[in-house]
Amino acid sequence: MEELLQKYLRIFEFGSLTGIDLPYEDKGLVADKEWKKDYFKDQPGYSVWFPGDTVNMAIGQGDLKATPLQMAQAFSILANRGIQYAPYIVKDIRDTEGNLFPDSLREEYKDLKLNEYFVEIIEDGLVQVVGPGGTAAYSFRNFPLDKIPVAGKTGTAEIEGKQDYGWFASYAPVGSPEYVVVVMLEEAGSGGSNVAPIVEKIYRYIL
Known part of the structure; x- marks a missing residue:
């Protein structure tokens, strides 16, 4: 079962x-x-x-x-x-005159x-990760979360014989999402300390 x-x-x-x-x-x-x-x-x-x-x-x-x-x-x-x-990766394929190949769409x-109820609970938890007291709060301390709310999750993966892998997975803006950003760094240690700052910079650039 x-x-x-x-x-x-x-x-x-x-x-x-x-x-x-x-x-x-x-x-x-x-x-x-x-x-x-x-x-x-x-x-x-x-x-x-x-x-x-x-x-x-x-x-x-x-x-x-x-x-x-x-x-x-x-x-x-x-x-x-x-x-x-x-x-x-490839959105569509066109010929030299710009005509779309229908099968490429x-x-x-x-x-x-x-269940929408549970999705909202999960999203609320993800928003708190970058907010005060969250594991990515320090990395997003100067980010305009009041204007561009971010939902994210730090992660630290363990692999035998190696240093920890750092993760940060996210989407933004919450409520009308446009981007999903996921970064994983091999043997980088904590996701909150070493990976979340990279994601914060990515959002500053694209938003």
């Missing part, structure tokens, strides 16, 4: 290819009981899914792998209130029918 956390991660299409028009995309990993049983089949003591595994996954730790593109897609879904658009989307 699929656990609730894995169910919703897969609704947001973690563990799957986004289908972007680029080669070598990685689908990441959403681990579950069956995956762990198979992965540790030669080590029975590690093959059981414990409650702690679910707790770890809930904060992005443990056997969960996500790409920056998957995070961008997830934040886009939240920003668009459950509407998922297919990511792409990409406007694929689907409605995931998320």
